[in-house]
Amino acid sequence: MGLESYFENFARREWQKTDPDGTVRIATVGIGGFARNRALPAIEASTYCETTVLVTGSPDSSAETADEFGVETVIDYDEFLDGRVADAYDAVYIATPNATHSRYAVSAAERGKHVICEKPLETTVRRARTVIDACRDADVTLMTAYRLQLEPSVRRTRELIRDGVIGDVVQIHAGFSNPLLEHAGPQTWRLDPDLAGGGALVDLGIYPLNTIRFLLECDPIAVTATTHSVEVPFANVDEHVAFQAEFPGAVTASCTASYNAHASSGLRAVGTEGMVSVSSPFGGVVPHDIYVECGDVGMEYRGAPSDEVIEEFDYFGYCVLTGTEPEPNGEDGLRDIATVEAIYEAAASERRIEID
Numbered sequence: 001m002g003l004e005s006y007f008e009n010f011a012r013r014e015w016q017k018t019d020p021d022g023t024v025r026i027a028t029v030g031i032g033g034f035a036r037n038r039a040l041p042a043i044e045a046s047t048y049c050e051t052t053v054l055v056t057g058s059p060d061s062s063a064e065t066a067d068e069f070g071v072e073t074v075i076d077y078d079e080f081l082d083g084r085v086a087d088a089y090d091a092v093y094i095a096t097p098n099a100t101h102s103r104y105a106v107s108a109a110e111r112g113k114h115v116i117c118e119k120p121l122e123t124t125v126r127r128a129r130t131v132i133d134a135c136r137d138a139d140v141t142l143m144t145a146y147r148l149q150l151e152p153s154v155r156r157t158r159e160l161i162r163d164g165v166i167g168d169v170v171q172i173h174a175g176f177s178n179p180l181l182e183h184a185g186p187q188t189w190r191l192d193p194d195l196a197g198g199g200a201l202v203d204l205g206i207y208p209l210n211t212i213r214f215l216l217e218c219d220p221i222a223v224t225a226t227t228h229s230v231e232v233p234f235a236n237v238d239e240h241v242a243f244q245a246e247f248p249g250a251v252t253a254s255c256t257a258s259y260n261a262h263a264s265s266g267l268r269a270v271g272t273e274g275m276v277s278v279s280s281p282f283g284g285v286v287p288h289d290i291y292v293e294c295g296d297v298g299m300e301y302r303g304a305p306s307d308e309v310i311e312e313f314d315y316f317g318y319c320v321l322t323g324t325e326p327e328p329n330g331e332d333g334l335r336d337i338a339t340v341e342a343i344y345e346a347a348a349s350e351r352r353i354e355i356d
Contacts, residue, residue, distance in 0.1 A: 003292055006160055007301045011152045013311075020048070020321035024114070027053035027089035029080060029104045030096035031065055033183070034118075038284075039095060040069050042309035048317025053089045055080045055104075080104065086111050091141070091320060093313075097195040098202065099123045102131050105142075109134040114141040116316045119206055120340065121333030123197030128337050132330035143316050143326035144333030148211050150311035153278050153288035153303065157269070158215050160276050165294055167273030169216065172253040174208035174268070176282045177261035186233045199237025201227070201340060205257035207282040208267065209245070210328075210336050212253045215269065219335055220245035220253070222354045225347040231260055243343045 026049050028035055043049045051071050056062045059074045066074050073085050081103070091114035094104050101122050105115045115135055121144050122128040135142035148154050161169055180190060180203075189195040190203055213219060225243035229235060239260050245253045265282035268275060274294035281288055290301045319326045339355060346353040 003165070003294065003297065003299045006156050006165075006292075007290075007299075007303075010156065010301070010303050011306055013314075014155070015315060015327075016318060018322065020318065022321060023048055023050045024091050024317040024320045025050055025052040025089045026116075027051075027055055027080070027092045027108075027113075029055040029077075029092050029094045031056050031062060032095060035093075035095040036065055038309050039093060039313075040065070042307060043093070043313050044069055045307075045310050046313040046317060048321060049091075049313045053085060055092075077104075081107050083111060086113070090114060091116065091316075093145075094118060097189045097192075098197050099127075099195045102127045105131045106134040109138040109140050109142075112138055112140060114316075114320050116143045116145055116313075117333070118145045119210070119333065120144075120197065120202055120337055121330060122337065123202075125334060125338050125341060128330070128334045132334060135330060141316075141320050141326065142330040143319065144328045144330060144336075145312060146210050146214070146328040146332065147308040147312040148207060148281065149214050149328050150315050151281070151288065151308035152306055152311075153290055154211060154214065154281060156290065157267075157276055157278055158217075160292060161215055161269060161271075162217070165274065165292065166269065166271030166276055168249070169251050169269055169271045171270045172212050172215070172251070172268070173255075173270075174212060174253065174266065174281075175256040176204045176207050176265040177256070177258035178204055178263050179261065180259040181233060191233060191237055193236050196237065198340065198344065199227075199229070199234060199239060199241075200257040200259040201238055201241040201243075201343060203257075204259070204282075205241050205243070205255060205343075206336055206340065207265075208253075208255045208257070209339060210332070211267065211281065212245070212255070213332075213335070214328075216247055216251060218248055220247055220339055220355055222246040222352055223339065223342050223346050224352050225343045227344070227347040234259060238347075241343070241347070243346070245339070
């Protein structure tokens with residue numbers, strides 16, 4: 001198959017086998033910056049989801065947001081936990097600080113509601129397992145919100161790797177940096193290790209980690225790592241992180257993430273017969289250019305921008321409506337948390353840590 005065939009109908013949804021009727025009514029739990037600026041507009045633009053309830057710590061001051069997105073019901077967190085207006089939604093989207101995810105996910109599952117939860121699923125393996133168990137016991141859909149898995153450039157890259165276009169993958173290099181304090185104050189919960197569960201690794205490094213696992217379709221077996229915090233605001237979390245993950249078949253992935261560097265992201269997979277690189281894969285709604293080399297042939301695809309958040313919510317809604325198990329499910333989120341724990345252990349101990 002020629003390289004051109006991978007880029008025909010670039011944004012194709014190969015996961016979609018049918019066009020189900022209806023929509024999934026969503027209660028958005030937590031309406032911080034990402035939820036307001038990306039998630040709520042994406043849900044509104046999606047085919048299979050709609051927002052019917054907002055859950056926030058300040059319902060009175062959220063009236064403007066509710067009006068903007070046509071949401072009639074706004075409740076606070078305690079009212080949500082008490083089950084108020086539970087008949088007004090079918091699923092929850094959880095966008096609260098990381099260490100609170102299990103509280104709202106378990107409460108939702110116990111009421112028979114489906115769950116899409118922002119990454120990381122929780123801050124520890126044990127807490128993530130409580131979410132998975134609750135959703136399994138309630139027989140509801142659980143999806144970890146790894147939107148990059150629905151991004152067309154990432155899906156086409158996985159196809160190229162899966163089909164052996166670049167031979168056997170030997171090395172992957174990926175990085176993601178975003179200057180946190182340019183868009184958040186020093187009191188942000190992301191700098192509180194008890195709420196965030198970590199720093200740049202948990203918030204940014206998890207993108208290349210999960211994307212690489214998705215591309216290779218396997219999990220790391222060992223890691224080495226270093227973390228550094230230089231500036232005062234980052235005293236309690238990792239400001240910078242670098243880690244190397246070993247995968248089966250002698251594949252290595254070298255990754256970096258930073259809370260205090262110029263905004264940048266990139267991903268490159270090098271194989272025995274070629275390479276594929278994606279520009280700005282973790283940067284949001286930007287053109288995700290792909291360059292492929294295979295032997296003495298090279299091809300660049302410069303696609304139109306796509307909104308992976310819309311793709312994510314359409315995929316979630318599709319899975320709920322059709323009874324399909326999401327690929328980024330709870331176990332996917334759990335495996336990342338186990339790897340994150342190993343990375344922090346490797347950095348603290350200055351040792352190679354094997355992952356069970």
